[in-house]
Amino acid sequence: MSIQVLKPKFHVDECLEGIRECLEKGWTGMGFKTVEFENAWMAYTGHKNAYFLNSNTAGLHLAVRILKINNGWEDGDEIISSPITFVSTNLAIEYEKMCPVFADVDEYLCLDPVDVERKITSKTKGIIFVGYGGRVGKLDKIIEICKKHKLKLILDAAHMSGTKVNGVCPGTWDGVDVAVYSFQAVKNLATGDSGCICWAEDKNASMTREMAWCGINKDTYARSNKGTYAWKYDVNNIGFKYNGNSIMAAIALVQLRYLDQENARRREIVNMYNEGFKNNDRIKIIPAPYSEECAYHLYELAVPDRERLLNNLSEEGINCGVHYRDNTEYQIFSFGEGQAPKARKISQNLITMPLHMWLTDDDVRYIIDKVNKYA
Ligand SMILES: Cc1ncc(COP(=O)(O)O)c(C=O)c1O
Numbered sequence: 001m002s003i004q005v006l007k008p009k010f011h012v013d014e015c016l017e018g019i020r021e022c023l024e025k026g027w028t029g030m031g032f033k034t035v036e037f038e039n040a041w042m043a044y045t046g047h048k049n050a051y052f053l054n055s056n057t058a059g060l061h062l063a064v065r066i067l068k069i070n071n072g073w074e075d076g077d078e079i080i081s082s083p084i085t086f087v088s089t090n091l092a093i094e095y096e097k098m099c100p101v102f103a104d105v106d107e108y109l110c111l112d113p114v115d116v117e118r119k120i121t122s123k124t125k126g127i128i129f130v131g132y133g134g135r136v137g138k139l140d141k142i143i144e145i146c147k148k149h150k151l152k153l154i155l156d157a158a159h160m161s162g163t164k165v166n167g168v169c170p171g172t173w174d175g176v177d178v179a180v181y182s183f184q185a186v187k188n189l190a191t192g193d194s195g196c197i198c199w200a201e202d203k204n205a206s207m208t209r210e211m212a213w214c215g216i217n218k219d220t221y222a223r224s225n226k227g228t229y230a231w232k233y234d235v236n237n238i239g240f241k242y243n244g245n246s247i248m249a250a251i252a253l254v255q256l257r258y259l260d261q262e263n264a265r266r267r268e269i270v271n272m273y274n275e276g277f278k279n280n281d282r283i284k285i286i287p288a289p290y291s292e293e294c295a296y297h298l299y300e301l302a303v304p305d306r307e308r309l310l311n312n313l314s315e316e317g318i319n320c321g322v323h324y325r326d327n328t329e330y331q332i333f334s335f336g337e338g339q340a341p342k343a344r345k346i347s348q349n350l351i352t353m354p355l356h357m358w359l360t361d362d363d364v365r366y367i368i369d370k371v372n373k374y375a
Helices: 010-024 033-045 056-071 088-095 115-117 139-149 202-211 248-277 306-315 329-336 341-347 362-375
Strands: 049-051 078-081 099-101 124-130 154-159 180-183 195-199 300-301 351-352
Touching: 010 033, 010 088, 010 248, 033 049, 033 248, 049 056, 049 202, 049 248, 056 088, 056 124, 056 154, 056 180, 056 195, 056 202, 078 088, 088 124, 088 180, 088 202, 115 139, 139 329, 195 202, 202 329, 248 300, 248 362, 306 351, 306 362
Parallel strands: 078 099, 078 124, 124 154, 154 180
Antiparallel strands: 049 195, 180 195, 300 351
């Protein structure tokens, strides 16, 4: 037996059908399916803008860059961020020569609003909030802080595809300036690599279209078969090749159809885990607010001896993971060491349990049994 920690489920025949359409049409690049996906994503999430990208990493970079240009931020200005995240969140700040300031995390492993407010200085321009494992955390409080201190709010929604609060996607809440989703290979809405950026302000959204396409002010799709001036475009900004393509969008369109159903199954597994671990006092369950609508990308436990448990479970055919190491343990972010002591401490005990569509109830019971045996 071998159980993986994260394993995507692709609806293969339907994905192949979508890819076939692209190949037969002779359109695998940006446009066609990417536009279809953007429309489907706006309809699903309620965002009024959506731009399909090659990754969330690209989207976070564009988010910081566009806010920097449009708000006159300077090199060395600060963005408050989480130390418990994938490195892309904080690299996006570095790409723009700004400085990540690490605030501590709360019981949900999301930014703690109290510590965030303490970390605000005259150089603070914005906050990147990570919806850790699909959790919305205390995003509402972070929004209040941003409004009070006139800070911009970037939502790293890499894990949040399908997370809702009272039926509403938190990325659309008033006060979130931009939400960036990931459809990377093992995410809830898995493709190969892709993502989506959704702005609250139209001006930023149209700038994104140019900046993600080498700064060109007309995209190839808009230029195709559109008369003699089709070839004529300008380059207004230094842009990047960050756009998504139709092959990924064809897969994303299929995966989106199953997202709610699959997130519901994730919640069933999480409920089984929570039930199975609740009486084990060596194990700390990481809670989620609005758990009945959480997209649960990750299921974490905090355990006393993580290394030993990882090895014991691996010998029993259960492959767990670690999400994430405190980013200030990495050399490039070591200047932030000590800024978030709670995050440092808990990150050393975190273990990620398997959570995906291939798990049967028997698998989940087997995992619970082994974890309770060894933790
Ligand atoms: C919290 C978080 N932010 C950003 C990213 C980057 O996403 P992508 O791989 O789509 O660039 C990830 C991916 O693992 C992530 O988990």
